[in-house]
Amino acid sequence: MVVFTFAPTFSAWKTKARLALQQELSPQDVFWKEESSIDTFPDLFLGEESSEKQPAASAKTFRVPREFLTLGDVVACHRDPSRWDLLYRLVWRINHGEPHLLDHTPDPDVHDLLLKERAVSRDVHKMRAFIRFREVATDDGMWHVAWFEPQHHIVARNAPFFVERFASIKWSILTPDACAHWDRKELRISPGTTRDQAPAADAAEELWKTYYRAFFNPARLKPSMMRKEMSPYYWNNLPEAMLIPTLLAEAAGRTATMVAASQAKRTPELVESTPIRLPTKGDWPALKEAAESCRACPLWKNATCTVFGEGPLHARVLVVGEQPGDQEDLAGRPFVGPAGQLFDRALQTAGVPRDHLYVTNAVKHFKWTPQGKRRLHQKPTSREIAACRPWLTAEIDHVKPKLLVCLGSTAVHSVVGNGIKVTQDRGQTLPTEFGIPALIPVHPSSLLRQPDRSREAADFAAFVADLAKIQDFLSK
Numbered sequence: 001m002v003v004f005t006f007a008p009t010f011s012a013w014k015t016k017a018r019l020a021l022q023q024e025l026s027p028q029d030v031f032w033k034e035e036s037s038i039d040t041f042p043d044l045f046l047g048e049e050s051s052e053k054q055p056a057a058s059a060k061t062f063r064v065p066r067e068f069l070t071l072g073d074v075v076a077c078h079r080d081p082s083r084w085d086l087l088y089r090l091v092w093r094i095n096h097g098e099p100h101l102l103d104h105t106p107d108p109d110v111h112d113l114l115l116k117e118r119a120v121s122r123d124v125h126k127m128r129a130f131i132r133f134r135e136v137a138t139d140d141g142m143w144h145v146a147w148f149e150p151q152h153h154i155v156a157r158n159a160p161f162f163v164e165r166f167a168s169i170k171w172s173i174l175t176p177d178a179c180a181h182w183d184r185k186e187l188r189i190s191p192g193t194t195r196d197q198a199p200a201a202d203a204a205e206e207l208w209k210t211y212y213r214a215f216f217n218p219a220r221l222k223p224s225m226m227r228k229e230m231s232p233y234y235w236n237n238l239p240e241a242m243l244i245p246t247l248l249a250e251a252a253g254r255t256a257t258m259v260a261a262s263q264a265k266r267t268p269e270l271v272e273s274t275p276i277r278l279p280t281k282g283d284w285p286a287l288k289e290a291a292e293s294c295r296a297c298p299l300w301k302n303a304t305c306t307v308f309g310e311g312p313l314h315a316r317v318l319v320v321g322e323q324p325g326d327q328e329d330l331a332g333r334p335f336v337g338p339a340g341q342l343f344d345r346a347l348q349t350a351g352v353p354r355d356h357l358y359v360t361n362a363v364k365h366f367k368w369t370p371q372g373k374r375r376l377h378q379k380p381t382s383r384e385i386a387a388c389r390p391w392l393t394a395e396i397d398h399v400k401p402k403l404l405v406c407l408g409s410t411a412v413h414s415v416v417g418n419g420i421k422v423t424q425d426r427g428q429t430l431p432t433e434f435g436i437p438a439l440i441p442v443h444p445s446s447l448l449r450q451p452d453r454s455r456e457a458a459d460f461a462a463f464v465a466d467l468a469k470i471q472d473f474l475s476k
C-alpha cells in the first residue's frame with residue numbers, strides 16, 4: 001500500500017494520481033491521505049505540493065476525457081472521504097481498457113460520480129440562494145457577515161460568485177469548514193469557525209423580513225416542494241423562514257406580479273453549465289427528476305422551476321411548444337398561461353381532447369427579462385435550444401408518438417431543424433430525424449399578439465383547421 005499525501009484539491013490529487021499511474025499502482029494499492037481538513041481549496045488559494053517528484057518528460061502519459069476533469073473538479077468538493085478512491089478507480093479503469101467508461105451511466109462508479117456531482121452542485125446552488133448577511137460595525141467600517149453550514153466543501157468554490165455578486169461591500173461568510181472574506185480588494189479563505197462567531201439579528205434583517213413579507217407570493221410556494229428544495233437544514237439561517245406559516249395564511253390572494261417586481265431588481269449572476277446526463281432509458285419519473293436539477297445552460301438561474309412535459313406517457317400525439325411562460329414557470333406545468341388557454345379552446349373547437357396529448361416545450365426553463373413589474377418572455381437562443389434538446393429527445397423516445405406537433409419556430413427548430421419558416425410551411429407535415437412526422441401550426445401566442453383585430457377570427461379558424469389534422473393520428 002502506497003500512501004499519497006496531498007492538499008485536498010483536485011489539482012493536487014491529479015498530480016498524485018499521475019504518479020500512481022506511472023507506478024502502475026492499482027486502486028487497491030493506493031491510500032489517499034488529505035493533508036488538511038480546512039476545505040477543498042481551488043488552486044486560486046493554495047499552491048500544489050512541490051516535494052513530490054513530477055513524472056519524467058519521457059514517462060508514459062495518461063488520458064482522461066475532458067468530462068472527467070469537469071466532473072472530478074466538482075466531486076473533489078464532496079464530503080465523502082472515499083471520493084479520492086472513486087476518482088482514482090475511474091481514472092485507472094479509463095486508462096486500462098475502458099476509455100468510454102463515463103458513457104456507461106449504470107456502472108456503479110460512474111453512477112456514484114454523477115450522484116456526488118449533483119449533490120455538490122446542489123449545495124453550491126443552495127448556498128447562493130440561502131446566504132443571509134448581517135451588518136456588523138467594525139473599526140474597518142461596516143462589514144456584512146453570514147453564517148452558513150454547507151453539506152460539502154464548497155466555500156472556496158463558491159466564494160468567487162459572492163465576490164462578483166457583492167463586489168462593493170465588505171463581507172465574510174463563516175462556515176464550520178472554511179470562511180471566505182472579501183474586503184473589496186482581495187478574497188481570503190481562512191479556517192472554519194463556530195456559529196457563535198456569527199452575529200445575531202440586526203436591523204437589516206428586520207428590513208429584509210419586511211421586504212420578504214411585502215413581496216411574498218404563495219403562488220410560488222409549494223410547501224412540499226419547498227421542503228424538498230429547501231430542507232429544514234437551511235432554515236436556521238433564513239430570517240424569513242419563520243414568517244412563512246403566517247404569510248401562507250395571510251397572503252393567499254396576492255398576485256404573481258408582486259414576485260415579478262422583486263425579481264426585476266435581480267442582478268445577473270455567474271452562470272455555470274453542466275452537461276446533461278440522462279438517467280436510465282425508459283424511466284420517465286427519473287428523467288423528470290433529473291431535468292429538475294439540469295444546469296446545461298444558464299436559463300435555470302432566473303426561472304422558478306423546470307417545466308417538464310405532461311400527459312399520457314404513450315400518447316399518440318406529442319405537442320412541442322417553445323418554452324414555459326410566466327404562468328407556467330409559477331405553476332410548474334406547461335401550457336397553462338394565456339397561450340395554453342387559447343390552445344385548449346382551439347383544440348376543443350377542433351374536436352381534439354387535450355388529455356389525449358402529451359404536451360411539452362423545446363426549452364424547459366422560462367427565459368425572461370424584467371420590464372417594470374412584468375417578466376417579459378425572451379426567445380431562447382440556438383445554443384439554449386440545442387442544450388435542452390436531449391430532454392425533448394428523451395421525452396419523444398419514451399412516449400413514441402405517431403405525430404409531433406410543433407407550435408412555433410423554436411419547436412420547429414428543435415424538432416425539424418433550421419431553415420423551416422413557419423409562415424411558409426404552416427399546416428404542412430414534415431419529416432423529422434425521429435422518423436415521426438411533424439405538423440407545423442403557428443404558436444398560439446402569435447394569435448394573441450395579432451395587432452389586427454379584424455383578423456382574429458380568421459386566424460383562430462386557420463389554427464383550428466391545422467389542429468384538426470391531429471385527429472387522423474389519434475385514431476391510427
Ligand code: SF4
Binds near residue numbers: 295300
Ligand atoms: S433550459 Fe433546458 S438545458 Fe437549459 S438549464 Fe433548463 S432544462 Fe437545462
